[in-house]
Amino acid sequence: MKKLILTAALSIAATVAITACAVQQPVDINTMSLEKTSPFETPTPKAYGENAGLYRETQMGMPAMIPHAIDNFKITRENNPCIMCHGNQAKIGAAKVKGEATAMPATHWTKVNGKLAVSASRHECLLCHATQADVQPLVGTVH
Numbered sequence: 852m853k854k855l856i857l858t859a860a861l862s863i864a865a866t867v868a869i870t871a872c873a874v875q876q877p878v879d880i881n882t883m884s885l886e887k888t889s890p891f892e893t894p895t896p897k898a899y900g901e902n903a904g905l906y907r908e909t910q911m912g913m914p915a916m917i918p919h920a921i922d923n924f925k926i927t928r929e930n931n932p933c934i935m936c937h938g939n940q941a942k943i944g945a946a947k948v949k950g951e952a953t954a955m956p957a958t959h960w961t962k963v964n965g966k967l968a969v970s971a972s973r974h975e976c977l978l979c980h981a982t983q984a985d986v987q988p989l990v991g992t993v994h
């Protein structure tokens with residue numbers, strides 16, 4: 852009889868112990884998804900802006916990225932507002948100065964009737980030069 856009571860007591864103790872171990876810990880809601888925020892929040896991406904102002908050197912021979920907004924500079928057949936600032940012939944080939952509009956390099960010019968003119972193949976600047984947006988690259992690159 853004593854043995855039976857002891858066995859019963861032991862088995863109750865074991866059951867209690869097992870139940871204690873099996874108690875589920877609540878899962879932290881913030882670790883449930885790959886999002887860095889709570890699933891109940893709407894993550895707001897950083898506002899997109901063209902006027903990034905940052906300028907990362909492009910590789911040698913590549914068209915430089917445009918570090919400013921260009922919404923107000925519409926290029927038409929008759930008029931190219933970019934030349935107003937980037938067409939200073941006296942500065943062709945001059946070193947870049949931060950904050951100043953670099954003059955288009957010699958490759959962009961041609962001679963018409965003995966005078967320098969912007970080469971027709973360079974008239975549509977945006978074929979080659981793209982604006983730089985204020986966003987971080989999704990994936991890093993070593994190039």
Ligand code: HEC
Pocket residue numbers: 904906914915916917918919921924932933934935936937947948949950951952953976977980
């Ligand atoms: C009102 C003057 C102005 C106009 C118009 C303008 N830019 Fe600029 N641009 C600047 C200035 C100033 C900088 C230099 C900004 C800096 O260094 O932060 C610049 C920088 C650039 C650069 C980078 C050059 C470098 O030194 O690496 C490119 C490319 C460029 N602009 C292209 C264009 C194109 C294409 C247009 C027309 C759609 C245009 N820009 C219109 C003033 C102007």
Ligand code: HEC
Pocket residue numbers: 912913914915931933934937947953954955956958959969972973974975976977978979980
């Ligand atoms: C066919 C492609 C093409 C077109 C169109 C073009 N560019 Fe470029 N641009 C380039 C390349 C490539 C470079 C760099 C290599 C070089 O010197 O030619 C460059 C260089 C420049 C630079 C010097 C940037 C630096 O880092 O020194 C300026 C400023 C510039 N371009 C402005 C303009 C403007 C303004 C127009 C429109 C009137 C224009 N480009 C049209 C391809 C182009």
